[in-house]
Amino acid sequence: MEQDLNLSGIEKPHTKRLGKNGDGAERHEVIYRAISDAIIKQQLHPGARLREDALTEVFNVSRTGIRKILQRLAMEQLVTITPRRGASVTRPTAAEARDVFAARKMVECGLMPEAALHITPQDVLELRDMAKREHKALRAGEQSTAIQLSAAFHERLAQLSGNATLAAFVSQLCSRSSLILAVYGSAGNLGCESHDHDDLIDYLAAGEGEKAKAFMLHHLNEIESSLSFLEEEAFAPDLHQIFGITC
Amino acid sequence: MEQDLNLSGIEKPHTKRLGKNGDGAERHEVIYRAISDAIIKQQLHPGARLREDALTEVFNVSRTGIRKILQRLAMEQLVTITPRRGASVTRPTAAEARDVFAARKMVECGLMPEAALHITPQDVLELRDMAKREHKALRAGEQSTAIQLSAAFHERLAQLSGNATLAAFVSQLCSRSSLILAVYGSAGNLGCESHDHDDLIDYLAAGEGEKAKAFMLHHLNEIESSLSFLEEEAFAPDLHQIFGITC
DNA sequence: CTATCCACTATTGTATACGTATTCAGGAAT
DNA sequence: ATTCCTGAATACGTATACAATAGTGGATAG
Numbered sequence: 001m002e003q004d005l006n007l008s009g010i011e012k013p014h015t016k017r018l019g020k021n022g023d024g025a026e027r028h029e030v031i032y033r034a035i036s037d038a039i040i041k042q043q044l045h046p047g048a049r050l051r052e053d054a055l056t057e058v059f060n061v062s063r064t065g066i067r068k069i070l071q072r073l074a075m076e077q078l079v080t081i082t083p084r085r086g087a088s089v090t091r092p093t094a095a096e097a098r099d100v101f102a103a104r105k106m107v108e109c110g111l112m113p114e115a116a117l118h119i120t121p122q123d124v125l126e127l128r129d130m131a132k133r134e135h136k137a138l139r140a141g142e143q144s145t146a147i148q149l150s151a152a153f154h155e156r157l158a159q160l161s162g163n164a165t166l167a168a169f170v171s172q173l174c175s176r177s178s179l180i181l182a183v184y185g186s187a188g189n190l191g192c193e194s195h196d197h198d199d200l201i202d203y204l205a206a207g208e209g210e211k212a213k214a215f216m217l218h219h220l221n222e223i224e225s226s227l228s229f230l231e232e233e234a235f236a237p238d239l240h241q242i243f244g245i246t247c
Numbered sequence: 248m249e250q251d252l253n254l255s256g257i258e259k260p261h262t263k264r265l266g267k268n269g270d271g272a273e274r275h276e277v278i279y280r281a282i283s284d285a286i287i288k289q290q291l292h293p294g295a296r297l298r299e300d301a302l303t304e305v306f307n308v309s310r311t312g313i314r315k316i317l318q319r320l321a322m323e324q325l326v327t328i329t330p331r332r333g334a335s336v337t338r339p340t341a342a343e344a345r346d347v348f349a350a351r352k353m354v355e356c357g358l359m360p361e362a363a364l365h366i367t368p369q370d371v372l373e374l375r376d377m378a379k380r381e382h383k384a385l386r387a388g389e390q391s392t393a394i395q396l397s398a399a400f401h402e403r404l405a406q407l408s409g410n411a412t413l414a415a416f417v418s419q420l421c422s423r424s425s426l427i428l429a430v431y432g433s434a435g436n437l438g439c440e441s442h443d444h445d446d447l448i449d450y451l452a453a454g455e456g457e458k459a460k461a462f463m464l465h466h467l468n469e470i471e472s473s474l475s476f477l478e479e480e481a482f483a484p485d486l487h488q489i490f491g492i493t494c
Numbered sequence: 495c496t497a498t499c500c501a502c503t504a505t506t507g508t509a510t511a512c513g514t515a516t517t518c519a520g521g522a523a524t
Numbered sequence: 525a526t527t528c529c530t531g532a533a534t535a536c537g538t539a540t541a542c543a544a545t546a547g548t549g550g551a552t553a554g
Contacts, residue, residue, distance in 0.1 A: 512537105
């Protein structure tokens with residue numbers, strides 16, 4: 001109704017108090033998605049600091065809202081909040097990577113039979129479109145987009161099962177996987193065009209739940225085995241190890 | 248250190264600014280656990296409203312901290328936040344109950360083989376103690392405590408697998424299960440002393456991962472089948488359905 | 495007497511101000 | 525020259541103040 005009422009009179013130099021919580025809720029959702037996407041697309045690299053003031057300035061919301069969003073991202077393990085140091089994009093450890101992939105293998109594979117039961121022709125079309133867009137992004141060299149689409153594909157697959165709780169969990173796992181790939185994935189790894197997703201759709205469309213399950217296991221194992229945990233701690237911890245020989 | 252310092256001198260009528268973030272972090276953790284436990288122990292029934300001012304008064308923290316805690320509880324699905332209405336203890340729907348138990352069956356059962364591999368004699372002792380305390384609580388008629396201990400037992404079991412991600416997920420599922428039991432469980436259901444947990448420990452201690460897995464499935468199926476979804480919506484939604492006949 | 499509309503109150507959403515801790519840089523002393 | 529200490533600046537944690545909204549009760553008109 002009176003959405004622009006705040007502009008009627010004077011306008012304070014800095015914030016203009018547009019809070020007006022009417023669109024506030026959606027505004028927060030938009031900001032959350034923006035940051036989340038940037039992390040998943042690896043535009044924000046693991047370890048990158050997320051200063052509250054900077055985000056305040058970028059999104060034109062007060063620190064209150066930013067903090068709420070950062071807390072949410074922290075619960076999803078996408079950002080790490082250190083008590084007096086603020087938030088930064090999570091740098092997954094090798095153990096976390098192992099756990100995440102073990103979880104994905106268990107849940108995503110376990111969901112395939114259910115997905116095969118519930119899938120509709122409409123779903124098949126949608127999935128094929130997603131796979132096509134993913135291939136297109138890869139060919140165009142837009143690796144960021146491809147990673148995001150790949151995660152979205154797995155999320156969508158989990159949703160087919162009809163179990164919202166497990167689908168949400170898979171969604172989180174996929175987001176974290178993107179971070180894991182950013183840290184431990186080899187560069188050209190994502191570049192190789194695999195048709196795994198297409199094959200997965202084929203099995204599901206044919207109602208072959210068990211085949212889809214086995215193939216998903218294969219798919220995830222392949223991704224996981226492409227990770228290299230050698231360069232593990234590249235930051236501070238192994239300075240002694242690195243320079244210990246020279247002194 | 249200065250925990251009771253606030254009582255030493257004057258005491259402002261409302262807040263006395265004890266913020267002093269030093270212990271603030273742990274203080275929040277304590278409050279979170281207090282509310283969470285109260286919900287799991289069913290001292291706070293599903294549907295109960297959690298007004299921010301009331302919690303502020305009870306725990307002597309400002310609304311800022313309370314809101315943060317409520318947000319966290321909302322992400323764990325223990326409380327539901329309605330945009331302009333505030334927070335209330337979540338009343339799970341029948342569909343959510345189904346999803347939660349499907350998830351528990353998949354994950355908890357899938358974790359049993361791993362747990363059987365990693366379990367130590369120390370773990371066995373601890374688990375037996377937990378089971379014993381659960382029985383004691385049941386005999387003493389302390390149903391709240393028994394429910395809490397039962398959830399803790401399942402959580403501990405999941406931790407044995409060594410997969411922190413899946414263990415945290417199971418932990419959430421167990422908390423939600425407590426809510427589900429509060430809404431859909433028959434009264435005397437929890438009262439029946441079953442030795443399922445003891446048997447589970449036996450299988451794991453013997454390294455019989457597959458047996459434990461099968462038994463866990465049986466255990467969860469038994470709990471789920473004891474739920475009655477008949478009295479489903481007892482609040483507002485079906486007023487038309489109920490009184491529609493009379494007018 | 496009843497029904498509808500308006501106003502008030504209670505409660506949440508948002509922003510900001512203040513206090514405190516941590517970090518980085520610069521200088522002094524050994 | 526190097527190391528340690530001190531101070532200033534930066535950024536986070538907490539509380540409070542202000543704004544908006546939804547629910548409730550009262551008043552008025554039919």
